[in-house]
Amino acid sequence: MKVSIITIGDEILIGQVIDSNSAKIGQMVQDLGIRINHKWSISDNREEMLYTFDQANQKSDIIFVTGGLGPTEDDITKEILAEFFQTKLVFSDQSFEHIKALFLPRNIKITDRHHRQCMIPENARLLDNQMGTALGLHIESDGKHWFAMPGVPYEMEYIMKHEVIPYLQSFEITKESYHRTIHIMGVSETQIADRIAPIIGKRNNLIQIAYLPSLGNVRLRLTVDENLTEEIKRELEDYIFQIGQVYGTAVIGYDYTSLEYELGTILKSKGMMIGTAESCTGGYVSHLLTSIPGSSAYFKGAIIAYTNEMKMQFCNVALETLMKFTAVSEETVIEMVKGSCDKLKLDIAIAVSGIAGPDGGTAEAPVGTIWIAAGNTSIVKTRKLQLSKDRKRNIEAAAYYSLILAWEWISEHSS
Amino acid sequence: MKVSIITIGDEILIGQVIDSNSAKIGQMVQDLGIRINHKWSISDNREEMLYTFDQANQKSDIIFVTGGLGPTEDDITKEILAEFFQTKLVFSDQSFEHIKALFLPRNIKITDRHHRQCMIPENARLLDNQMGTALGLHIESDGKHWFAMPGVPYEMEYIMKHEVIPYLQSFEITKESYHRTIHIMGVSETQIADRIAPIIGKRNNLIQIAYLPSLGNVRLRLTVDENLTEEIKRELEDYIFQIGQVYGTAVIGYDYTSLEYELGTILKSKGMMIGTAESCTGGYVSHLLTSIPGSSAYFKGAIIAYTNEMKMQFCNVALETLMKFTAVSEETVIEMVKGSCDKLKLDIAIAVSGIAGPDGGTAEAPVGTIWIAAGNTSIVKTRKLQLSKDRKRNIEAAAYYSLILAWEWISEHSS
Structure with a gap:
């Protein structure tokens, strides 16, 4: 079965919007054994x-379309679908009732634009959307299934989750695709490739391998895309197991996971409370940790101390330390860890201080120099990062490396 | 001139990675009058x-390719380009010297995989990449230009910025595409469409209009994609000016800007220092504010108070307030604003407290109930948000709405 995504809208092409919808659709259909072939x-x-x-x-059996279902004149997806399927647009009472139900309680006026939005291709079935005015469409034609959804991410997600996935589950899909991913921290893709060569060297040639390096970790993915059998699945699983054995505590997790999620799971299982003291990352470490549902079970809070004044007042950093070593120093991040553990009553704290850039560097600490630390009031682990001149990348990298440092500290110092 | 992007790699299709590269390329070429037609x-x-x-x-005159230039066996872009252009792969000394220069100082061993990475199509010119081992490629064939770059975003950006853009600047490109965007807060796309109809109703039909709603704001874009003349550009500019007049202080800014950037500019011009006191947004407001280069000129810091204990200790929230009204209340966010202004010596503070979800709601405060506030020790503006059950969306929406609230507070209460 071949599956495609078409995203519609200039905003994606001119870079005004990053297309996160396709990734989400790709993830949402994977449990059904469906993979996207083309976008x-x-x-x-x-x-x-x-x-x-x-x-x-x-080229496809299933086609997902996003964008262009809204009420304004740039929304032409329904018209073009009608033209493509050589059918006409008809007024949908269901769609109109939906808009009324959303607008009347909030006293929003229904205008001509909303009437126009209710015109749908005659061959389409409507898909519920509790997140907005634009209902989704399902068109079945010549054995092919078209699903058209709005481009607003949470509206698309709602329709996928409540309408499209349950519908697809109802038909017999032969699982043709299988993949597993292992996330490994602190090594490069070439190092991994060399080290696992003896394990996977003689593998069935239907098993493909892919390396996906990102900040501080590499995701290694094994995939079978055709002739999937139970035997080859077992072979693939066995490689994942063996690679996991080789990398031990450097394995962050498997499949669609993240460092922040897995770190949270460890903290929770150990009953530890974490917090952060951040300068140049400006709250990004705290944001990563709290992006996980249920993080209040192990996250207490953070001090974002952009000024020296705040580092002293809220993290107990000594004036002498700042004077003698500057804010971007090992001494400062150690005091930030100890001070925040003390003030916030934490079992472990993460601290970050550096020059995120693009300006503000000095001869001793050029842009991209960032100190990170993790530990408690007695033992602190530190690392100096020498990153790039790119602010966004520096903030993200320092945040991920600091989570890795916390992970390592826990492996080494917590029972 | 037609321009395409091809992104290569299963990770994008299966949703393991969100493709931010295409958006970046689209943005980077737009000043040259180049727009992406196809991806x-x-x-x-x-x-x-x-x-x-x-x-x-x-279909294209310029083709950007990202992905598949790395050292591992899944990196086959160079091979396939050579096959496509019916040429052969040759060993590149320049590429090898580049890898040596990166690795020798860091004592990294050069392996067979790196030798393999130095094999490039004979018709390609190399493009410098100071961010990684994989150099970019430029292939000119039959008057068409192919640019192949690694999929790692900051490597791609480096090559675009230092090699591709300067190269494209050197040829005579007729600017065929022109667009302007105006960002308007607090109104819906249909409201805007109705209100501006008298302004743009009789426009030249080469001027296209697009509405891009997102959290708390709508981006309205006017575009000319063909037969671009100075006259039509002036007409387009005039509409943007008139729409700007209609919306006044609800205009966030123009073109590739953001609420956090524009708010920073206002704070800086007024010499005001801002900070945040965040519960459920977990540092995301602070992250948005500090994502802007130079934000230390107006951002002092933040208290991320996930616990009541921290709200009391660091934001002076009274125990009685928490007991009587709970942490998710107007009274609490008002005290968070006042307390953090006082403790952090701020001119304006933003406070957020709510139930981001997906769990944790109560009868009085179901999931998605979030109170936001902005102000100083004497005047505080508040708003209650009733959002969805989606944690990520709730965090982002509450953060953006809180920046809007700060914007409004400044318009109303600061001279």
Whole structure:
């Protein structure tokens, strides 16, 4: 079974919006054994849309379309779908009732634009959307299934979750695709490739391998995309197990997981409370930790101390330390860890101080110099990072490396 | 001139990675008057790649390719490019010297994989990459320009910035595309469409309009994509000016900007220091504010108080307030604003407290109930948000709405 995604809207092409919808759809269908084979992003232009619809229809059995279902004049997906399927637009009472139910309690006026939004291709079935005015569409034609959804991410997600996935579950899909991913920290992709060569060297050639390096970790993925059997699945699982054995505590986790999620699980299981004291990361470490549902079970809080004054007042950093070693120093991050553990009554604290850039460097601490630390009031582990001149990347990298440092500290110092 | 992007790698299709590269490339080329017409995401599979390369070559004059230039066996872009252009791979000394220069000072061993990485299509020119081992490629063939870059975002950005953009600047590009965007807060896309209809109703039909709603704001974009003249540009500019007049202080800014950037500019111009006191947003407001270069000029710090204990200790919230009204209340966020202004010596503070979800709601405060506040020790503006059950969306929405509230507070209470 071949599956495509078409995202519609200039905003993606001109870079005004990052397309997160496709990734989300890819993730959401994977449990069904469905993988996306092809993705197009095109502008909301009639010719482009007709051309791409035709291409997708030829190459795919299931087609997901996002964007262009809204009430304004740039929303032309329904019109073009009607044209493509040689059908007409009809007024949908169901769609109108939906808009009324959303608007009347909030005293919002229904205008001509909303009437226009209720015109849907005659061959479409509507898909519920409790997050907005635009209902999704399901069109079945010549054995192919088209699902059109709004481009607003949480509206798309709602429709996928409540309508599309349950529908797809109802048909017999032969699982053709299987993949497992192992997340390994602190080594490069070439190091991993060399080290695991003896394990996977003689593998069945249907098992493909992919390395996905990112900040502080590499995701190694093994995939089978055709001729999937129980035997080959077991073989693949066995490699994942063996690689896991090789890397031990450097294994962050498996499949769709994240360092912040796995660290949270460890903290929770050990009954430890964590917090952060951040300068240049500006709350990003705290944000990562609290992005996980249930994080209040192990996260207490954070001091974001952009000024020296705050480092002294809230993290007990000594004036002498700042004077003698500066704010970007091992001594300062150690005191930040100890001070915040003390003030916030933490079992472990993370501290970060550095020059995120793009300006503000000195001869001793050029842009990208960032000290990170993790520990408690008695034992602190530190690391000096020498990163780039890119502020966004420096903030993200320092945050991830500091989570890794906390992970290592826990492995070494907590029972 | 037609321009395409091809992103290569299963990780994008299966949703393991969100493709931010395409957006970045789209943004980076726009000043040259270049817009992306088409984008494909495909897996690292020979047939798919050859098919898509052919499609892109037929439809485009410039083709950007990202992904698959690394040292591991899943990196096959160079091989397939050589096959597509019917040329052979040759060992590149320049590439090898580049790897040596990166590795020798850091004592990293050069392996066979790196030798393999130095094999490049004979018709390619190398593009410098100071962020990693994989150099970019430029292939000119039949008047078409192919630029292949690694998929790692900051490596791609380095090559675009230092090699591709300067190269493209050197050729005569007729600017065919022009667009302006205005960011308006606090109104819906239909409200805007109705209100501006009299302004843009009789516009030249080459000027297209697009509405891009996101959290708390709508970006309205006017675009000309063909037959661009100075006259039509002036007409477009005039509409943007008139719409700006209509919305006054509800205009966040223009083009590639953001609420956090524009708010920072206002704070700086007024010499005001800001800080945050956050519960359920967990540092995300602080992260948004500090993501802007130079934010230390107006950002002092934040207290991330996930526990009541921290709300009392660091934000002076009274125990009675928490007991009587709970942590998710107007009274609590008002005290958080006042307390943090006092403790951190701020001119304005933002406070957030709520139930981000997915669990933890009560009858009085169901999941998605979030109180936000902005102000100083004497005047505080508050708002109650009733959001969804989606944690990520709630955190982001509460953060953006709280920045809007701070914006409004400044418009109303600061001279």
